[in-house]
Amino acid sequence: MARYELVKRSVALITLTNPPVNALSSAVRHAIAKSMDHALNDPKVTAVVICGENGRFCGGADIREFAGPLRGPPLVPLLDAIEAGEKPVVAAIEGVALGGGFELALVCHYRIAHFKARLGLPEVTLGILPAAGGTQRLPRLIGIPAALELITTGRHISAQEALKLGIVDQVTEQNACEVAVEFALRAVAKPLSSRRVSMLTTPCPPDLDGLLEAVTMQVKKKARGVMAPLACIQAVRAAATMPYSKGIKRESELMATLFNSGQARALQYCFFAQRTAGKWTLPSGAQWNNSKPREIRSAAIIGLGTMGRGIVVSLARVGISVIAVESEKKLLETGKQMVIGMLERDAKRRGVSASLNLLKFTLSLQDLKDVDLVIEAVFEDMALKKRVFQELSKVCRPATLLCTNTSGLDVDALAGVTDRPHLVVGMHFFSPAHVMKLLEVVCGPRSSSETIATAMILGKRMGKVSVAVGNCPGFVGNRMLKPYLDQATFLLEEGATPEQIDKALEDFGFAMGVFRMSDLAGLDVGWRVRKESGLTGPDVDPKNPPRRRQGRRYCPIPDMVCEQGRFGQKTGRGWYMYDKPGGTNAKPDPLIQNLLEMYRSRYGIQPRNISDQEIIERCLFALANEGFRILEDGIAARPEDIDVIYLFGYGFPRHGGGPMFYASMVGLERVLERLEHYHQAHPDVPHLEPSPLLKKLVACGSPPVQKWREHIKTMHSHL
Numbered sequence: 001m002a003r004y005e006l007v008k009r010s011v012a013l014i015t016l017t018n019p020p021v022n023a024l025s026s027a028v029r030h031a032i033a034k035s036m037d038h039a040l041n042d043p044k045v046t047a048v049v050i051c052g053e054n055g056r057f058c059g060g061a062d063i064r065e066f067a068g069p070l071r072g073p074p075l076v077p078l079l080d081a082i083e084a085g086e087k088p089v090v091a092a093i094e095g096v097a098l099g100g101g102f103e104l105a106l107v108c109h110y111r112i113a114h115f116k117a118r119l120g121l122p123e124v125t126l127g128i129l130p131a132a133g134g135t136q137r138l139p140r141l142i143g144i145p146a147a148l149e150l151i152t153t154g155r156h157i158s159a160q161e162a163l164k165l166g167i168v169d170q171v172t173e174q175n176a177c178e179v180a181v182e183f184a185l186r187a188v189a190k191p192l193s194s195r196r197v198s199m200l201t202t203p204c205p206p207d208l209d210g211l212l213e214a215v216t217m218q219v220k221k222k223a224r225g226v227m228a229p230l231a232c233i234q235a236v237r238a239a240a241t242m243p244y245s246k247g248i249k250r251e252s253e254l255m256a257t258l259f260n261s262g263q264a265r266a267l268q269y270c271f272f273a274q275r276t277a278g279k280w281t282l283p284s285g286a287q288w289n290n291s292k293p294r295e296i297r298s299a300a301i302i303g304l305g306t307m308g309r310g311i312v313v314s315l316a317r318v319g320i321s322v323i324a325v326e327s328e329k330k331l332l333e334t335g336k337q338m339v340i341g342m343l344e345r346d347a348k349r350r351g352v353s354a355s356l357n358l359l360k361f362t363l364s365l366q367d368l369k370d371v372d373l374v375i376e377a378v379f380e381d382m383a384l385k386k387r388v389f390q391e392l393s394k395v396c397r398p399a400t401l402l403c404t405n406t407s408g409l410d411v412d413a414l415a416g417v418t419d420r421p422h423l424v425v426g427m428h429f430f431s432p433a434h435v436m437k438l439l440e441v442v443c444g445p446r447s448s449s450e451t452i453a454t455a456m457i458l459g460k461r462m463g464k465v466s467v468a469v470g471n472c473p474g475f476v477g478n479r480m481l482k483p484y485l486d487q488a489t490f491l492l493e494e495g496a497t498p499e500q501i502d503k504a505l506e507d508f509g510f511a512m513g514v515f516r517m518s519d520l521a522g523l524d525v526g527w528r529v530r531k532e533s534g535l536t537g538p539d540v541d542p543k544n545p546p547r548r549r550q551g552r553r554y555c556p557i558p559d560m561v562c563e564q565g566r567f568g569q570k571t572g573r574g575w576y577m578y579d580k581p582g583g584t585n586a587k588p589d590p591l592i593q594n595l596l597e598m599y600r601s602r603y604g605i606q607p608r609n610i611s612d613q614e615i616i617e618r619c620l621f622a623l624a625n626e627g628f629r630i631l632e633d634g635i636a637a638r639p640e641d642i643d644v645i646y647l648f649g650y651g652f653p654r655h656g657g658g659p660m661f662y663a664s665m666v667g668l669e670r671v672l673e674r675l676e677h678y679h680q681a682h683p684d685v686p687h688l689e690p691s692p693l694l695k696k697l698v699a700c701g702s703p704p705v706q707k708w709r710e711h712i713k714t715m716h717s718h719l
C-alpha cells in the first residue's frame, strides 16, 4: 500500500500504491505511518519525498470506507505528525492531489507539482468538508478569500494556478518525483518552522464578517438547502479566529454534523452511481468491458434545429469532422451561422481555436456516403424519421452506424426500415445538447453490442454521462416525466398555483420547478404529442368527459394554455409571463390565475389549501413509482442509472441522490403508504398505484438501493 525506498543514499521515497487513485484507505494510512516512522528514525535519512504510483499522487480518502466504522490510523494525527517531523518532507504531485491527498500535500514542507497535475478539495461535493486539516491549513497558506472559494466549490485547479496562489513551490515539466528528490536534498539544511502551515497566522481581510456573510449568501442562492458549503464557511471562520489547535477541533465537530447526514450519503451515492452508469450490460453477456467500440472519425447530423446544432458543436469540439444536413437553403444558412457562432464562443471560453475546419454544411444526403456515423435530429415525426432512415440505408456505406436523437419514439421501428438494424441505436441528447451532460443510449432489441459500445464511448468522448436504456415510449427520462407532470397539473386543478408548486420543488432543490422548466422547454411540444396521441384536439369524441381520457383522469389545463398561444418563454407567455419573447424573468401572470379560477368553477372544483409536503410527495413518489415499473420492465438495468438520468438530465438535486435513492432515503415503507393513500383518494390515476416491485421490496425488508437488483426478476429485459 506504500513502497519505501532509500534513494540518493539519504532520501526516503514513500510511494503510495493503491490503484487506481491511491486513495488513503486504512491500509495506506497504516503504511504511511510506518514508513514515516522509519524515515524519521533512520539516521541515514535526511529528507523524505512522498509520491503516488502510476503518475497519480492521491485521490483523497477512500470514499468506500465512509460507510463503515473507522479502521486504521486516523488521518489528522497522522498528518500532524508528518508536519511536525524534524526532517523536510516534499510532496511530488503528479496527476491529482484531491481531498485528503491535497491535505497530505499541505502537511509536507514543500510541494512540487507536475505541470499537468490538478489539485482541489472536492469534499463539499460529497456532502462533507476537508476534515484532515484542510479548512485550517489552506486559509493560512493562501488567505481567506481564495481558500473559501476553493473549499466551498470543490473546484479543481491546475498546477499553474496552484503556483500563483502559493500552494505549490515549483511546477515542473519533468518527472515530479525526481525533481522533488533533488529539491529535498537542497532543503536539508534549511529551517522548517516557517514551512509548517499550521503554525502560520491566517492573513485576515479587514472585513472578515462582511466577506463571510457575502459568501454565505452566494452559497445559499447557488446551492439551496445544501448543508456542506455552509459548514465549510464556519470551519474557515475558525481558521481566521482561532489557533490551529482549536480550529482543528471545530473542523472535526462540523464534520461530525455532516458525516452521517442524508445529504452526505446521497452525494456519495451520486459519485459512485455516475461511475456505475457507464458499465452497461446486456442479457447476452455482452457488456462495457468485453465489447469493442468502433472508432468514430467522421459523423453527420441531419437537421439543424436546436438539438442538431448542439450535437454538431459537441462533436466538432472533440475533433470529429461533421457534415451537417438541412432540407432547405435558408434553414441550412441559419443553422450554419448559429453553429459557427456557438463554436466560436465555446472556443473563446476555453481559450482554444474554434475547429471550424471540421465542419461541412450540405443540402444533399448523398454527401454522407463515407461517414462513420449519422445522427438524425429531424422533427419528432415517425413517418419523416422513417423516410430519412430509408434514405440513409441507400446512401451510406454498409458499415455506417445510424443513430436517432428521438426523445421517445420506437428505435426498433426505425431500425426495421433500414438494411442494417444491428447498426441502429438511439442517442437521446438533452437540450441544449452542447451544454447538458446526459446522453440516453437507447438499445433496440437488434442493436449490436458493438453499436451500443460505440454510442456509449462516443458520448463519453463528448463529455457526456452516457446511460444505456431500453426501448419503450419515452425511454427512461421522459417516461418518468409523464406522471410527474400529471401530478403537477392535477394539483393545479385542486387549488395550487404554478408558483406554489415550483417553489416547493425548488426549495426541495430542483434547479427549476416543473412549470418554469416547461416554459423553458416550450409548451407546444407536449401539446403536439397529446394531439397526435388523441388526448386533445379535434379527434377527441365530443361525448368524452372533459377531464377523462382513455379511461383515466386527464387535466386539460395545459391544452387550454397552449390554445391561447402561450408556448412558454419563446412567446413571452406560458405558465408565467416574461418581459418579452425569449425573456427569462418569470413573473406570476394574473391571466393564469383567472384561467384556473374559471376552470375550477366550471367543473365545480372547490379549491383547497395544498401543503408543500403533498406537492413533494405526489410529484416525487409518482416519479419514483414509475422508476420501479421501469426497473421491472427491464428498461433500466439498475436504480443508479435512473438516478443518474434524473441528476444530469432533469435537474434533480444531487443532495437528494435522484428519485430512486430519495425514495430509499425516505423509506420504501413510507413511500408505499403515501402512494396507497393518494391512490385511494385518486383511484382514476393509475400512476399513483404502488408498483409491484415497490411492494415486493417493502415485503423483503426494504433493502438498500444497491441490493434492489437481486429482487428484480425481469422476464424480458429490454437491455
Ligand SMILES: CCC/C=C/C(=O)SCCNC(=O)CCNC(=O)[C@H](O)C(C)(C)COP(=O)([O-])OP(=O)([O-])OC[C@H]1O[C@@H](n2cnc3c(N)ncnc32)[C@H](O)[C@@H]1OP(=O)([O-])[O-]
Pocket: 020, 021, 023, 059, 060, 061, 062, 063, 064, 075, 096, 098, 099, 100, 101, 122, 123, 126, 129, 130, 131, 132, 272, 275, 276
Ligand atoms: C477524512 C476526511 C477528509 C478527507 C476526505 C476526502 O478525501 S473525500 C475524497 C476526496 N476526493 C475526491 O473527491 C476525488 C474523487 N475522485 C475523482 O474525482 C476521480 O476519481 C479522479 C479525478 C481522481 C480520477 O478520475 P478518473 O476519471 O481517472 O477515474 P474515475 O473517477 O472513473 O475513478 C476510477 C475508480 O476509482 C474510484 N475512486 C476514485 N476516487 C476514489 C476515492 N477517493 N475513494 C474510493 N474510490 C475512488 C472510482 O469509484 C472508480 O472506481 P471503479 O468505478 O473503477 O470501481
